Amino acid sequence: MMRLSHGRLRVPxxxxxxxxxxxxxVLVGQGWHNAIPxxxxxxxxxxxxxxxxGLNNDVGAIYGSSGDERQQMVRQRAQALTAVVTVxxxxxxxxxxxxxxxxxxxxxxxxxxxxxxxxxxxxxxxxHDTFLGSPGVPEETRK
Amino acid sequence: xxxxxxxxxxxxxLSQAELAAALGVSRQTVISIESGRYLPSxxxxxxxxxxxxxxxxxxxxxxxxxxxx
Numbered sequence: 001m002m003r004l005s006h007g008r009l010r011v012p013x014x015x016x017x018x019x020x021x022x023x024x025x026v027l028v029g030q031g032w033h034n035a036i037p038x039x040x041x042x043x044x045x046x047x048x049x050x051x052x053x054g055l056n057n058d059v060g061a062i063y064g065s066s067g068d069e070r071q072q073m074v075r076q077r078a079q080a081l082t083a084v085v086t087v088x089x090x091x092x093x094x095x096x097x098x099x100x101x102x103x104x105x106x107x108x109x110x111x112x113x114x115x116x117x118x119x120x121x122x123x124x125x126x127x128h129d130t131f132l133g134s135p136g137v138p139e140e141t142r143k
Numbered sequence: 144x145x146x147x148x149x150x151x152x153x154x155x156x157l158s159q160a161e162l163a164a165a166l167g168v169s170r171q172t173v174i175s176i177e178s179g180r181y182l183p184s185x186x187x188x189x190x191x192x193x194x195x196x197x198x199x200x201x202x203x204x205x206x207x208x209x210x211x212x
């Protein structure tokens with residue numbers, strides 16, 4: 001069974017925006033003959049995500065940016081795993097580039113952005129008191 | 144953690160889909176809760192308990208094991 005909601009457009013729209021940005025970069029750097037396939041793959045992926053988002057199961061809820069608390073937890077865990085694997089891959093890429101005496105900055109940027117995002121996440125989710133060394137003031141007990 | 148969601152649901156003659164609709168969650172989540180694979184949040188645990196008109200500690204037993212199905 002298919003369902004339609006505004007949240008369902010989030011993943012396809014994000015895919016379209018990022019893919020079109022990539023296609024634009026390919027257009028500038030390599031020409032239209034390489035950019036067109038990138039845009040076609042982007043459009044196909046966006047349509048695919050839209051269709052997946054309409055399924056009435058966990059996959060549909062995850063790709064449709066909707067779902068109940070368990071499905072949101074599954075999505076968040078999958079995103080966390082993606083982030084960890086991405087950082088690990090970037091660190092390995094960094095090491096390989098050092099060994100090859102090649103530029104390391106692209107991998108450094110990924111690791112740096114990930115580290116900064118983690119700190120921002122800690123601040124957003126209200127652990128900055130303990131993070132900065134202050135354990136916080138305990139509520140006074142009444143006598 | 145053992146829970147009595149399946150037992151209560153069957154007693155009331157409800158399907159998993161009907162219970163899911165009443166609780167505002169997916170059928171897959173009801174299945175996961177019944178099998179003990181997913182522990183619901185406190186608000187959802189209260190919704191489940193209120194739906195079946197029992198207390199949370201009657202519905203969820205932290206000491207018990209989920210029976211094999």
